[in-house]
Amino acid sequence: MELLQYDFVQRGLLAGVLIALSSSLVGVFLILRRLAFLGAGLSHFAFGGVALAVLLGVEPFLFSGILTLGVANLIELLRRKRRIGGDVSLAIVFSGGVALAVVLLSLSEGFREDVFSYLFGNVLIVSPYELYLSTGVFLITCAFLLLNFKSLLLMSFNEEMAKVRGIKVMVLNHLFVSLASLVIIVSIKAVGIILASSFAVIPAAAGIAVAKSLRGSLILSALISVLSTVSGILISLHFDLAPGGSIVMVMIAAFTLVVVFKRLI
Amino acid sequence: MREVVRVENLSFSYAGGVKVLDSVSFSIYEGEFLGIIGPNGAGKTTLIKLMLGLLEGFEGKIYLFGKELKKFKEWSRVGYVPQRVAIxxxxxxxxxxxxTSVVGHERRLKDLVDFLHMEEMLSRRFTELSGGQQQLVLLGMALSSEPQLLILDEPTAGLDIHSQEHIMELLRELSQNTGKSVVMVSHNLGALFSNADRILAIDRTLRYEGSVQEAESILAHLFGLHRE
Incomplete structure (x- = not known):
């Protein structure tokens, strides 16, 4: 536990907890709106954005964040206009981002290591700037969900009923996917592009499977996410393992335990 | 009687498709129970979705409580029970x-729960309820804002006979005792003929508008429909 005295560990734990809370809360609504794959699609698209940013010499998080935000809204627009199925557009975005990254990587060997560091992430090397970003996204997430909880609940239940009640469904949908893309971008730092979506999906799936209400699902999801993240980071420090992988393995273990426990009672 | 809905020369086509509705005109009045019938694909659900502002790009005019649909903002005056909730x-x-997501006041929530006898359902997941109980919850949600116009799309579809009777009894009570206008799309002709004040029969265009008694006698000629 001596390691807890180090600044980088404290910063990593704090960032991890903030990202875990944001991701798990947004994740519940992502799953209920059948957008569980959105996280994977957007994070892989961000891979292309990061590669392009590194090649251009601009700040990768901000650059890929703006690109990802735009693509998330484009996906929502296509879904709303029913021009193309949500799963199809996500599959295109997913493979498009990876393809762009692969092409850019083949152009130059010099920046490969920079780009690869985003693939697996490391919550223990977050900078103070990235901690501020995580805090900002956490505060935005809390404010958005608190202000729009009833509307989001109704929209996840039936969009037509929500529209008839005068809820601005289109605007809220775009704001929600924008928030989801911000959450995905900051979670890339903790677990990397490949595992970013697991932060949003696994704890939320456990909460939804067990709780008797939506509020219960949100609380349980947040609890599982925070406990898994802290445990995962501590395990990774103790056994000198990659923190991203350790966190996700603990999340999967927690999900399995919760679901099995629910079946037994 | 005051006019609650007026539809004038309403025509609608889905993108690139054939006309689903062609020059449909009718009115709905305060306190009236209107039944809308017609075969599958006749445009019944499309018609009520247009009235609710859920579909855009129609020709003609729709007025709700005297205001043109585009300018209508008082959606708390309208309650809607969709055909099914695919969650x-x-x-x-x-x-x-x-x-609680739709009811503004605690008192109103209690009244609604008492009226629909939902006390024991409150702590249960919606998905754990039977079809009849789910319809009651949807009806409760639609009634939460104390609407003057209640629009229901096949509320008794797939329910057992007891649940069907219970829902129809509630709708009749709402129409007769509270002065609400009830518009119900259904294939359940027996239920509609026993409860509705007026029948609208559509098959892309308006085929019949008038009393229940007359509707019963001429429907066989219109659609080959018979009361069950």
Missing amino acids: DRFHPVSVGELL
Whole structure:
């Protein structure tokens, strides 16, 4: 536990907890709106954005964040206009981002290591700037969900009923996917592009499977996410393992335990 | 009687498709129970979705409470029960959460729960309820804002006979005792003929508008329909 005295560990734990809370809360609504794959699609698209940013010499998080935000809204627009199925557009975005990254990587060997560091992430090397970003996204997430909880609940239940009640469904949908893309971008730092979506999906799936209400699902999801993240980071420090992988393995273990426990009672 | 809805020369086509509705005109009045019937694909659900502002790009005019649909903002005066709620069977939302998400006051929530006898359902997940109980919850949500116009799309579809009777009894009570206008799309002709004041029969265009008694006698000629 001596390691807890180090600044980088404290910063990593704090960032991890903030990202875990944001991701798990947004994740519940992502799953209920059948957008569980959105996280994977957007994070892989961000891979292309990061590669392009590194090649251009601009700040990768901000650059890929703006690109990802735009693509998330484009996906929502296509879904709303029913021009193309949500799963199809996500599959295109997913493979498009990876393809762009692969092409850019083949152009130059010099920046490969920079780009690869985003693939697996490391919550223990977050900078103070990235901690501020995580805090900002956490505060935005809390404010958005608190202000729009009833509307989001109704929209996840039936969009037509929500529209008839005068809820601005289109605007809220775009704001929600924008928030989801911000959450995905900051979670890339903790677990990397490949595992970013697991932060949003696994704890939320456990909460939804067990709780008797939506509020219960949100609380349980947040609890599982925070406990898994802290445990995962501590395990990774103790056994000198990659923190991203350790966190996700603990999340999967927690999900399995919760679901099995629910079946037994 | 005051006019609640007026539809004038309403025509609608889905993008690139054939006309689903062609020059449909009718009115709905205060306190009236209107039944809308017609074969599958006749445009019944499309018609009520247009009235609710859920579909855009129509020709003609729709007025709600005297205001043109585009300018109408008082949606709390309208309650809607959709044909079915296609939610994931794992959706955790409880009945209590659904009702509190739409009911403004605690007192109103209690009245609604008492009226629909939903006390024991409040802490249960919506997905755990039977079809009849789910319809009651949807009806409760639609009634939460104390609407003057209630629009229901096949509320008795797939329900057993007891649940059907219970829902129809509630709708009749709402129409007769509270002065609400009830518009119900259904294939359940027996239920509609026993409860509605007026029948609208559509098959892309308006085929019949008038009394229940007359509708019963001429429907066989219109659609080959018979009362069950």
